[in-house]
Amino acid sequence: MTLRLAIASLLARALTVGMTILAIALSVALFLGVEKVRTGAKASFADTISGTDLIVGARSGSVQLLLYSVFRIGNATNNVTWESYQDIAARPQVDWIVPISLGDSHRQFRVMGTTPAFFEHYQYRQGRSLAVSDGAIMDDLFDAVIGADVAATLGYSVDDPIVVAHGLASFTEHKDQPFRVSGILEKTGTPVDRTVIVSLRAIEAIHVDWQSGAQIPGQSTPVDEIRQMDLTPKAITAALVGVESPLQTFALQRAINEYPQEPLLAILPGVALQELWGIVGIAETALLAVSAMVVVTALIGMMATIFSSLNERRREMAIFRAMGARPGTILGMLVFEAMLMAAVGALIGIALLYAGLVIAQPIVDDAFGLWLPVTAPSLREVFVVCGVIGAGAFVSMVPALRAYRMSVADGMMVKS
Amino acid sequence: MTTPVLALDDVRYCWPGRAAFALSVPELTVGKGETVLLLGESGSGKSTLLSLICGTVSPDCGALHINDTDITKLSGGARDRFRAEQIGVIFQQFNLLPFGTVTDNILLPLRFAPQRRKRIGDVVSEAHALCAALGLPEGVGRHKANALSVGQQQRVAVARALIGHPPLIIADEPTSALDASSQAAFLDLLFAQADAHDTSLLMVSHDPRLGDRFDRVIRMEDIAKIERATA
Numbered sequence: 183m184t185l186r187l188a189i190a191s192l193l194a195r196a197l198t199v200g201m202t203i204l205a206i207a208l209s210v211a212l213f214l215g216v217e218k219v220r221t222g223a224k225a226s227f228a229d230t231i232s233g234t235d236l237i238v239g240a241r242s243g244s245v246q247l248l249l250y251s252v253f254r255i256g257n258a259t260n261n262v263t264w265e266s267y268q269d270i271a272a273r274p275q276v277d278w279i280v281p282i283s284l285g286d287s288h289r290q291f292r293v294m295g296t297t298p299a300f301f302e303h304y305q306y307r308q309g310r311s312l313a314v315s316d317g318a319i320m321d322d323l324f325d326a327v328i329g330a331d332v333a334a335t336l337g338y339s340v341d342d343p344i345v346v347a348h349g350l351a352s353f354t355e356h357k358d359q360p361f362r363v364s365g366i367l368e369k370t371g372t373p374v375d376r377t378v379i380v381s382l383r384a385i386e387a388i389h390v391d392w393q394s395g396a397q398i399p400g401q402s403t404p405v406d407e408i409r410q411m412d413l414t415p416k417a418i419t420a421a422l423v424g425v426e427s428p429l430q431t432f433a434l435q436r437a438i439n440e441y442p443q444e445p446l447l448a449i450l451p452g453v454a455l456q457e458l459w460g461i462v463g464i465a466e467t468a469l470l471a472v473s474a475m476v477v478v479t480a481l482i483g484m485m486a487t488i489f490s491s492l493n494e495r496r497r498e499m500a501i502f503r504a505m506g507a508r509p510g511t512i513l514g515m516l517v518f519e520a521m522l523m524a525a526v527g528a529l530i531g532i533a534l535l536y537a538g539l540v541i542a543q544p545i546v547d548d549a550f551g552l553w554l555p556v557t558a559p560s561l562r563e564v565f566v567v568c569g570v571i572g573a574g575a576f577v578s579m580v581p582a583l584r585a586y587r588m589s590v591a592d593g594m595m596v597k598s
Numbered sequence: 599m600t601t602p603v604l605a606l607d608d609v610r611y612c613w614p615g616r617a618a619f620a621l622s623v624p625e626l627t628v629g630k631g632e633t634v635l636l637l638g639e640s641g642s643g644k645s646t647l648l649s650l651i652c653g654t655v656s657p658d659c660g661a662l663h664i665n666d667t668d669i670t671k672l673s674g675g676a677r678d679r680f681r682a683e684q685i686g687v688i689f690q691q692f693n694l695l696p697f698g699t700v701t702d703n704i705l706l707p708l709r710f711a712p713q714r715r716k717r718i719g720d721v722v723s724e725a726h727a728l729c730a731a732l733g734l735p736e737g738v739g740r741h742k743a744n745a746l747s748v749g750q751q752q753r754v755a756v757a758r759a760l761i762g763h764p765p766l767i768i769a770d771e772p773t774s775a776l777d778a779s780s781q782a783a784f785l786d787l788l789f790a791q792a793d794a795h796d797t798s799l800l801m802v803s804h805d806p807r808l809g810d811r812f813d814r815v816i817r818m819e820d821i822a823k824i825e826r827a828t829a
Contacts, residue, residue, distance in 0.1 A: 184709065187698055194697035497692050503654060504689070505758075506682020506710030508675050593654030594687060 188519055191498070195491065199523060202484045206527025209473075209480035210570055211534040214563060216473040218539065220466055222554040224459065229553070230372040231422075231451050233305035235431050238262065238270060238438055239420035241445035245461065248454040251282065251420040254292045254373045258284065261417035266444045270421065273437070275430040278303050281418040283385045286346050286356070291332045293346050293378045295385030295415075301327075303424060306372045307553065316340050317365030323384055323409060325364035329375035333366045340366065344378070346388060348397075356388040359405060371553055383413035423448070477570065481577045484523060488516060488581040496592060499585060504594035512589045516582035517575050524574025528567040532559060601666055603766050603798040604628040604651065609660035611650060620825045621646050623660075626816075628766070633792065633799040635809055638818030644802045647822065648770055651800070652685055653677030665765055682710035686759025686767040686797075691775040693755035696744035700734075701725050703743050704758045714762025721761075728757035732787050749780045753787065760791050767792060769801040773808070785811060 192199045231252050239247040240260030249255040271279045280303050283295035301312050301319055317340035320327050328338060338344070342363045347355045361380060369375060387408050391401045403411075425431050431450065438448035459466075499512050539556050546552050606626040613619050621643040628634050638644045649655045650662060653669045656677070661668050664684050669677050681687075686707070694703045704725040708715040718724045722739075729738055732753040743751065752772055759767050769788070773781040789811060792799045801812070809815040 187695065187702060187706075190697040190702070191695070498695055501689075501693065501695060501706075503678075504652070504681075504687040505707040506678050508678040510675070511710075593649045594652060594689075 184515070188515060188522065192519060192522065198487050198491070202487050203523055203527040203530065205480040205483050206477075206524060206570065207530035207534055209477040210528045210531025210566065211538065213473040213477050214532065214535045214566060215538065216469055217562070218535070218554055219552070220469070222552055225555070226371060226552050227458075228452070228455055229307040231306065232308055233303065233424065234422045234451055235425045235428070236423040236435055236438070236448045237420060237451055237454075238423055238446060238448045241447045244447065244449040244454045245457050247420065247447055247449055248451060248458065250284065251422075252373065252451065254284070254377065258419045261419055262421065262446060263417050263444060264415055266441065266446060267418055267421055269441070269443075270423070270438060273434065275425050275434045277424040277426045279424070280304065280422045281382055282420050282422065283382055283415060284419040286348055286385065286388070288332075288344055288346050288378045289336060291329075291376050291378055293380060293385075295380050295382040297382055300379070303422065304374070306370050306374070310370075312370065312374065313368045314365040315368040317363065320364045320379070320381055322362070322364070323381065323387060323413075324359060324361045325380070326361040327365045327367060327379040328363055329367050329377045329379075330369040331375040332378055338363050338366070340364065346378070346380070348392070359388045359408070369548070371547060382415055382418070386413040386415045387411075478573070480527070481524070481570070481573050484520060484574060485577040485580055488520060488578055489584070492581060492585055492588065496588065499589045500592055500594045503589055503592070509586045509589045513582045513586040516585050517578050520574045520578030520582075521571050524571045525567070528570040532563060532567065602627040602629050602663075603632075603665055604800065605663040606651075607661040607663070609650060609657045609662055611646060611655065611657045613646075621822055622825065623647065623822045626821050628798050628800050630765070630798060631793075631796040632814065633789065633812045634801070635812040635815045636800060636802045636818060637804065637806055637809070637815060638802065639804055642818040643822055643824050644818060645770070648768055648802060651768060652687065653681050679710065682707055683713050684764050684766055686764045688752070688755045688759050688767065688769040688772045690771040691748065691752075693758070694743035694751055696742070698743055699739060700729070700741055700743055700746070700754050701739035703754055704728065704739075704761055707758060708762055711762060714764060717762050724761060725757065728760060729754070731791060732757055748775050749784065752776065752784055756788055756791065760795065760797070763795045763797065766798045766800065769799065771803050772801070773803070
């Protein structure tokens with residue numbers, strides 16, 4: 183009966199109680215939502231590259247190498263010579279190796295030169311491979327495969343011509359050698375979506391008339407002539423490596439890092455990602471702290487509504503006292519009430535979160551390439567609910583103790 | 599003579615924080631089945647006396663027996679349990695929890711008084727029987743308490759005070775919110791029920807016209823003394 187009366191009492195104050203619960207629900211949804219986005223973003227970042235054991239580039243920082251080779255953020259300070267690349271490729275531990283060459287752009291998108299092996303070995307989101315939604319993987323020297331975002335943003339379709347610009351945000355274009363869109367990739371939620379992929383030889387081809395980053399004046403080799411040339415690159419930006427056996431990863435990494443002919447760097451993508459998290463960790467913690475503060479604010483709001491309800495409920499408490507309720511029972515009732523509100527709020531918050539996830543999942547995936555998995559409530563969420571209930575009980579002790587003192591002082595005689 | 603249900607003996611109580619303001623009651627008894635009207639103006643210490651009897655405050659000295667138990671010897675929590683078992687309380691008004699049903703309200707004291715509960719078998723049908731005996735309409739038990747008229751609410755309060763047959767009922771001006779004709783009807787019902795269960799009734803009022811109905815009328819100024827410090 184006490185439970186029923188407590189619920190009836192809450193229902194009688196449906197508006198204020200509803201608002202309080204809504205505030206708690208939204209704060210819990212926000213808190214867990216931030217958590218979901220945070221882990222989702224991490225997973226998504228981690229999902230950007232899978233199945234690659236090592237990334238090799240010129241010696242710089244491991245985070246820098248990861249960022250420019252996989253996420254197309256920042257630039258390489260140096261290249262890897264073709265000889266070094268071939269040396270590494272020839273090592274027995276290497277199962278496969280994919281060279282990538284960066285540095286040119288098309289509009290706001292980066293151009294990446296690679297080999298068809300890239301489409302074979304590059305994997306994302308736990309082992310998914312790239313797939314062509316329209317057209318085919320490049321076949322001709324001047325074929326380009328474009329990511330889904332490139333196609334969507336620039337409105338390209340198969341067989342459209344595109345001109346690659348030298349460098350990034352540059353006005354000098356490789357107008358002499360226009361490419362043709364041979365295929366459009368399916369959306370992956372990775373930086374591949376924002377990349378124009380051409381063959382490694384094509385990168386070499388468009389730089390035939392260039393030297394030291396500038397076009398040689400007056401020189402323009404006809405396309406037909408270029409096709410006849412040896413287009414083996416002199417250097418690449420980085421290479422993705424798969425090893426024969428995971429046990430050999432570290433041995434290979436050490437060998438590359440100690441490569442005597444050229445200063446090289448080999449990184450494990452996962453380890454470099456961890457380093458990256460270490461850097462962005464502070465911002466993450468701040469975000470989490472802010473959303474936790476929102477939960478605290480909602481609970482303080484609940485404390486305020488309980489406080490303001492005390493005066494109008496003096497009569498109610500006097501009735502309970504007259505019936506034989508101890509002041510402790512009054513205290514318990516108020517704490518119980520707060521816990522009930524916090525519990526309902528937290529559960530609605532979780533419901534809101536999941537409803538939001540289900541609705542937002544495809545939108546977020548489309549817009550940001552961020553895959554937020556809808557999974558069954560984890561232990562962590564159970565902890566959050568328990569934590570909110572516990573914190574609700576804790577903050578409600580303040581008004582409940584006041585009610586306790588009031589009911590001791592008033593007894594059953596309240597002149598209203 | 600049977601032992602009185604209520605007996606106060608040299609009870610003295612000082613209001614906390616106001617040491618120079620004290621209430622003393624040399625003697626007050628209410629016998630079994632007796633109905634007593636206690637007349638007093640406001641400020642005469644009636645409310646304090648009721649709080650003492652109900653045990654929500656404890657006197658500084660003296661003995662206060664209810665059914666042979668000196669409640670001044672009990673702890674605060676024990677007094678609360680004792681009150682639940684022994685005393686039915688009716689207030690002036692706003693007796694009921696507005697959000698509870700009539701039945702919820704009537705059964706409320708049983709939640710704190712297991713022995714009173716044991717005395718009755720089916721609590722819900724007992725509540726209905728009391729409602730019927732007090733002239734409340736059929737099926738009123740399911741209604742929310744705040745949907746009832748003031749007169750009906752006071753009768754529900756009587757049913758709540760009576761359920762499980764506590765030996766003593768304390769009523770604090772229960773008729774003051776009612777008009778004259780409702781007052782008479784209300785008192786008729788209250789007396790009939792108290793009589794049927796041989797329950798003692800101590801009713802506080804400022805209205806001497808009610809006196810005829812009671813076994814005994816006592817005046818606050820005759821039994822109690824308020825000491826005020828002369829500044």
